[in-house]
Amino acid sequence: MLSARAAAASQSHAASLWKRGGGDAGGGSGCTSCMEVRRRAASVAVRAAPPKRVEAVAMESAAETAHSDKEVALTDGAADEDSPPEPEEELPVTPWAFSVASGYTLLRDPHHNKGLAFSEKERDAHYLRGLLPPAVVSQELQVKKIMHDLRQYKVPLQRYVAMMDLQERNERLFYKLLIDNVEELLPVVYTPTVGEACQKYGSIFRRPQGLYVSLRDKGKVLEVLRNWPERNIQVIVVTDGERILGLGDLGCQGMGIPVGKLSLYTALGGVRPSACLPITIDVGTNNEKLLNDEFYIGIRQRRATGEEYHELMEEFMDAVKHIYGEKVLIQFEDFANHNAFDLLAKYSKSHLVFNDDIQGTASVVLAGLLSSLKVVGGTLAEHTYLFLGAGEAGTGIAELIALEISKQTNAPIEECRKKIWLVDSKGLIVNSRKDSLQPFKKSWAHEHEPLTTLLDAVESIKPTVLIGTSGVGRTFTKEVVEAMASFNERPIIFSLSNPTSHSECTAEEAYNWTQGRAVFASGSPFDPVEYNGKTYVPGQSNNAYIFPGFGLGVVISGATRVHEDMLLAASETLAEQATQENFDKGSIFPPFTNIRKISAQIAASVAAKAYELGLATRLPRPRDLEKYAESCMYTPIYRSYR
Numbered sequence: 018m019l020s021a022r023a024a025a026a027s028q029s030h031a032a033s034l035w036k037r038g039g040g041d042a043g044g045g046s047g048c049t050s051c052m053e054v055r056r057r058a059a060s061v062a063v064r065a066a067p068p069k070r071v072e073a074v075a076m077e078s079a080a081e082t083a084h085s086d087k088e089v090a091l092t093d094g095a096a097d098e099d100s101p102p103e104p105e106e107e108l109p110v111t112p113w114a115f116s117v118a119s120g121y122t123l124l125r126d127p128h129h130n131k132g133l134a135f136s137e138k139e140r141d142a143h144y145l146r147g148l149l150p151p152a153v154v155s156q157e158l159q160v161k162k163i164m165h166d167l168r169q170y171k172v173p174l175q176r177y178v179a180m181m182d183l184q185e186r187n188e189r190l191f192y193k194l195l196i197d198n199v200e201e202l203l204p205v206v207y208t209p210t211v212g213e214a215c216q217k218y219g220s221i222f223r224r225p226q227g228l229y230v231s232l233r234d235k236g237k238v239l240e241v242l243r244n245w246p247e248r249n250i251q252v253i254v255v256t257d258g259e260r261i262l263g264l265g266d267l268g269c270q271g272m273g274i275p276v277g278k279l280s281l282y283t284a285l286g287g288v289r290p291s292a293c294l295p296i297t298i299d300v301g302t303n304n305e306k307l308l309n310d311e312f313y314i315g316i317r318q319r320r321a322t323g324e325e326y327h328e329l330m331e332e333f334m335d336a337v338k339h340i341y342g343e344k345v346l347i348q349f350e351d352f353a354n355h356n357a358f359d360l361l362a363k364y365s366k367s368h369l370v371f372n373d374d375i376q377g378t379a380s381v382v383l384a385g386l387l388s389s390l391k392v393v394g395g396t397l398a399e400h401t402y403l404f405l406g407a408g409e410a411g412t413g414i415a416e417l418i419a420l421e422i423s424k425q426t427n428a429p430i431e432e433c434r435k436k437i438w439l440v441d442s443k444g445l446i447v448n449s450r451k452d453s454l455q456p457f458k459k460s461w462a463h464e465h466e467p468l469t470t471l472l473d474a475v476e477s478i479k480p481t482v483l484i485g486t487s488g489v490g491r492t493f494t495k496e497v498v499e500a501m502a503s504f505n506e507r508p509i510i511f512s513l514s515n516p517t518s519h520s521e522c523t524a525e526e527a528y529n530w531t532q533g534r535a536v537f538a539s540g541s542p543f544d545p546v547e548y549n550g551k552t553y554v555p556g557q558s559n560n561a562y563i564f565p566g567f568g569l570g571v572v573i574s575g576a577t578r579v580h581e582d583m584l585l586a587a588s589e590t591l592a593e594q595a596t597q598e599n600f601d602k603g604s605i606f607p608p609f610t611n612i613r614k615i616s617a618q619i620a621a622s623v624a625a626k627a628y629e630l631g632l633a634t635r636l637p638r639p640r641d642l643e644k645y646a647e648s649c650m651y652t653p654i655y656r657s658y659r
């Protein structure tokens with residue numbers, strides 16, 4: 018947040034622009050400090066406004082400053098000390114004029130709108146009198162009303178659309194609702210409903226919620242990024258839409274995923290909404306259905322590949338660094354295997370990058386395994402692991418398990434990998450297949466006779482842990498699960514593919530086919546299951562437990578790179594949060610209701626690791642990192658604009 022002086026300075030900048038401005042809202046590159054003005058002073062580029070309204074902005078900014086909490090102070094500090102270098106070239110003068118967010122405009126500004134919660138005094142001060150019905154209500158009552166409305170919708174997609182509308186109308190209320198009702202609303206704004214939303218994104222599209230960078234923008238990506246109205250971005254989630262959850266290529270409509278992930282960054286991890294930037298890279302789609310869909314929102318061509326693809330990605334990555342500096346966390350999300358590993362390997366040398374599907378999923382599953390051990394006994398090294406699916410999630414998890422075993426036993430990583438077996442669409446990954454394997458699978462090719470089915474692999478390897486990351490539903494058949502139950506007292510079975518319809522088996526199947534003995538977790542949520550008079554509450558092994566806290570830890574420490582030890586630290590911290598009470602109910606994860614506390618703990622351990630590794634740049638190191646993380650978290654309580 019700007020200091021009062023800076024706000025006033027910004028305001029005079031706004032005012033002078035107002036004098037200079039030509040009128041209409043529109044695109045075009047924005048002067049970066051004007052972007053600040055737009056956000057900080059709640060200005061909206063619409064039309065020239067009378068000077069007295071400009072004063073109202075200054076008052077509002079001052080009020081916001083007065084109410085600024087640590088969440089804001091942190092970003093201010095960051096902006097002062099660590100502002101990314103200003104671009105060297107001359108910035109174009111924006112043709113925009115700025116009016117202020119008061120009156121009617123204020124009601125349509127989602128960052129500041131409070132609807133009926135504007136007080137009498139605020140209504141007087143901000144030209145709202147008469148624009149709202151007389152009732153003044155609390156934020157709590159607004160939450161109650163919207164939850165009541167949402168529950169009237171029987172179709173999940175209608176709830177999703179209602180939530181997106183709320184986010185566009187009143188951002189703080191959206192986050193308050195999500196935080197206060199996290200268990201109920203996570204499946205609405207996130208998996209599974211977000212999957213259906215992406216499939217139908219063109220039809221339900223109302224307003225853009227992120228930035229679209231398409232092949233047509235080649236050579237102009239910097240300009241595209243400059244059009245985004247925020248300056249101090251801390252986290253970007255970017256997808257190219259090629260592997261959305263387990264649903265495959267959804268092209269440009271994958272945008273629902275970065276939008277959803279970033280709303281969890283804010284709700285679960287406390288990163289300010291204005292510091293989050295959802296991006297979709299549109300290089301076309303190979304999804305014929307979408308190419309023929311009249312409502313499709315992306316470019317209508319088959320996917321660009323090879324040099325053309327990588328040139329656009331490179332231009333994008335360079336532009337991000339140029340505009341936002343080195344400390345913006347770039348989360349790669351739902352890229353296809355054939356790009357995900359290469360992009361991560363390439364850009365982890367030059368950028369602060371994190372692949373959620375490889376690293377985030379690995380970290381949450383490792384946490385799930387560490388707490389499963391408290392239920393089934395043994396050490397990580399004493400178990401045998403079999404995966405169905407050898408893509409980003411499968412190999413990412415496998416590698417993190419091997420790393421943790423190596424850390425615990427001091428054995429070489431190659432030895433530790435031998436405890437872990439993977440099955441892909443062609444069968445068990447074995448040495449004799451090595452030549453034809455994609456590079457990221459090669460380290461999992463062990464000595465064994467070739468086997469083509471999962472059931473054969475289960476019967477031959479006799480794993481204690483079975484993990485599904487195949488993206489294909491119902492592949493853990495009754496025979497497979499019963500085989501697991503025949504040689505394990507407590508088989509560990511994780512069906513991780515998303516959304517729910519792609520889960521390798523349901524929670525009910527896992528409990529029924531093992532007579533309630535399975536230690537089960539899934540990627541998407543399942544309702545509690547009754548079996549033999551006992552209620553089982555299955556845990557959700559979803560990277561949503563990790564990435565919000567992980568990202569917060571990176572941001573508060575000013576880490577410049579992601580290191581695998583930071584992932585291990587996140588896993589260990591999450592594993593410590595599961596209690597005997599959770600185990601008794603059948604879950605190896607704590608409930609999402611505690612997630613903000615858990616995220617602060619994860620952030621603290623990730624930040625501590627970053628300091629230990631010399632990767633943190635925010636100095637001095639706060640003494641109590643958990644308290645510091647908590648104090649930095651965004652809260653959606655309304656501010657007073659008097």
Ligand SMILES: O=C([O-])CC(=O)C(=O)O
Pocket residue numbers: 208261262263351373374514515540559560
């Ligand atoms: O989004 C989720 O629920 C988990 C995830 O990253 C994926 O399945 O790709």
Ligand SMILES: [Mg+2]
Pocket residue numbers: 262350351373374
């Ligand atoms: Mg993903």
